[in-house]
Amino acid sequence: MIKITNLHKNFGDNQVLKGINEHIRQGEVVSVIGPSGSGKSTFLRCINLLEQPSQGDIEIEGQSITAPGACVDKLRQKVGMVFQNFNLFPHKTVIQNITLAPISLKLMTPAQAEEKALALLAQVGLSDKANAYPASLSGGQKQRVAIARALAMEPDLMLFDEPTSALDPEMVGDVLDVMKDLALKGMTMVIVTHEMGFAKDVSDRVIFMDGGYVVESSPPDELFSHPKEARTQAFLSKVLR
């Protein structure tokens, strides 16, 4: 489904990604872990071109998105993204946040979009918040709305950029439950996370990144219990105490 070949990204002289090769299959749930500054978020943001790769190729469903003239907006409609800081639209109600894109892009009529939005809000457990403004929601609620907003576009792939890092501890569970539910439904997901327990439970595969490289990539049991690389061992021994 996603094929990433020799992906490089520089910010000026700072090389953040130094040649990443990855293949993510349909329905696969991949967690990306690693220390801060290892390039995990940049890697994720390259997949929907929020960062323009400096070099290398990314193919989604057989189409190169890095080729000149690739239709970036069309691609992004099929790739949902959830941000650490939610990034809900503060001047729109919850339901308007969710329906805005499908209506603006004429993918659904307003009635269809609202029906869809209400179903999604039920799915994330926030049916009663449809007409609330984001400012009145807790962090966990905001993040669940953000997930619903991304799902309203009926994406084939969901990217999560540290979705629980800005949440109070007691809110984390609600968001992870929604994500778990999504994984069980067969959504292809790439998740940058610091929640090791969650990565272990939900992922089909865990990628450990450090210094702009993928150091190790294996099923969670293997990676967490028997890491092959010394750097993975060192990282895990610090975070799994």
Place this chain on the structure above:
Amino acid sequence: MIDAINTSLFSPIGEDGMIGILLILNGLKVTLIVTFFAMLLGAVLGIGTTFMKMSSKWYIRFPANLYVGVIRGTPVVVQLVILYFIVLSALDVDKITAAIIAFGLNSGAYISEIIRAGIQAVDKGQTEAARSLGLSQAITMKSIILPQAIKNILPALGNEFIVLLKETAVIGFIGGVDLMRAGEIIRSRTFEDSVPLFTCALIYLFLTYSFTFMLSKFEKRLKQSD
């Protein structure tokens, strides 16, 4: 005191002149007309300049940056005089129109900075979220960024209006008779200093104060929707 008021405001100024208060009211009309239309022109220029400045092409950005740089780097009175006596001298443009153009050009540069700052104050995450949903740059600007930026922009625009109103007091440099110039005419012909000058000052103060008051009411209404 009564004499001074009588001489400056309620007697003909000079041999065949208007009554002082009428001269002042006519001047006030000029001040208000120039401020209002210059603000309109400035808004149009400001919006255009902002979009030019956000262009990805340097040859579109360059003239916009040059315009803002030159306007901000020179006094408005210099711009006014150059425009009227040099740039527009060949054309038969009246003083009020020239003043509207000069102050409009001046204000446009500042307004473009106000709009730019208002847009940049909107969190970058908003753009990223909108673009990640597949919305185009134009829809993102229209539906997501501008509605939020407007809350930053409107109060600053109100301030710009007040600044502009006061700055028009240099219209006299090209011979236009605005509020300030009317006061000066009375002063020079009656040799009364206090009454005409304080009358002008009070009128300016009244205008800016009532505008500030309306603006703060309006800002409170804007905040209610947060």
